[in-house]
Amino acid sequence: MQIPFNQFKAALRAGRNQFGLWLGLGETFSAEICAGAGFDWLLIDAEHGPNDLRSILAQLQASAPYASQAVVRPPQGDHVLIKQLLETGVQTLLIPMVESAAQARGLVEAMRYPPAGIRGVGSALARASRWGRIENYAQLANEQMCLLVQVETRAGYEQLDAILAVDGVDGVFFGSADLAASYDYLGQSTHPEIVAAIEHGLQRVRAAGLAGGVLCSDKTLNDRYMQAGARFVAVGVDALLLTAATTALCRIYKPDATAAGVPGSY
Numbered sequence: 001m002q003i004p005f006n007q008f009k010a011a012l013r014a015g016r017n018q019f020g021l022w023l024g025l026g027e028t029f030s031a032e033i034c035a036g037a038g039f040d041w042l043l044i045d046a047e048h049g050p051n052d053l054r055s056i057l058a059q060l061q062a063s064a065p066y067a068s069q070a071v072v073r074p075p076q077g078d079h080v081l082i083k084q085l086l087e088t089g090v091q092t093l094l095i096p097m098v099e100s101a102a103q104a105r106g107l108v109e110a111m112r113y114p115p116a117g118i119r120g121v122g123s124a125l126a127r128a129s130r131w132g133r134i135e136n137y138a139q140l141a142n143e144q145m146c147l148l149v150q151v152e153t154r155a156g157y158e159q160l161d162a163i164l165a166v167d168g169v170d171g172v173f174f175g176s177a178d179l180a181a182s183y184d185y186l187g188q189s190t191h192p193e194i195v196a197a198i199e200h201g202l203q204r205v206r207a208a209g210l211a212g213g214v215l216c217s218d219k220t221l222n223d224r225y226m227q228a229g230a231r232f233v234a235v236g237v238d239a240l241l242l243t244a245a246t247t248a249l250c251r252i253y254k255p256d257a258t259a260a261g262v263p264g265s266y
Contacts, residue, residue: 024049087126108168
């Protein structure tokens with residue numbers, strides 16, 4: 001059995017734009033529906049979405065028959081959690097809140113077997129190696145790993161050049177909402193200063209020979225970001241798409257309706 005080829009990583013290295021969708025609902029049915037839409041990649045979000053190791057695994061299995069490549073965002077860049085995610089078969093991780101070159105180097109090491117890293121050796125028990133059916137998995141795995149780091153704070157942005165110099169970082173994602181908040185523009189992710197900072201950051205990422213990424217649902221703004229160098233662009237979020245569609249449908253029949261809910265319910 002052959003090791004799965006990381007087409008997403010290969011596309012980024014070739015400079016091809018990759019359009020993705022954010023999955024935050026934590027459900028296999030919705031993940032499979034989205035996988036069939038034709039996006040290049042799907043981000044399974046465990047930082048802000050209600051996902052854990054088992055729900056991530058279930059969504060990987062649900063989307064496996066489709067062409068969309070899975071990317072997983074853990075809640076933090078913990079090397080033990082990274083090891084568990086890689087054992088499920090994830091090959092591309094998006095790590096939030098990266099603020100230094102030292103942190104980035106630690107993440108590179110967490111995703112690689114020795115001597116290049118510190119990933120624990122035990123894949124014979126794991127889906128990643130198809131339970132030992134992939135010959136020489138440990139020797140082949142490092143090359144298929146793809147590390148995307150999120151620069152989304154003032155501290156991280158000020159260390160961008162140092163982060164870009166870390167060997168093994170494949171791409172840098174700019175989180176506009178958190179970046180805006182760190183610059184005292186809470187809730188203003190499209191503030192002109194933040195947009196300009198992201199554009200400049202993307203240009204620096206491209207100059208370093210790496211791939212830049214963003215999450216943005218505005219086509220005009222995405223065109224600007226891609227012009228600046230963005231190569232992996234998430235263009236929507238499953239929960240927000242469902243919210244917009246159900247609200248619009250309800251308004252057709254109940255024009256004066258407000259958001260439904262029972263006081264005190266959760």
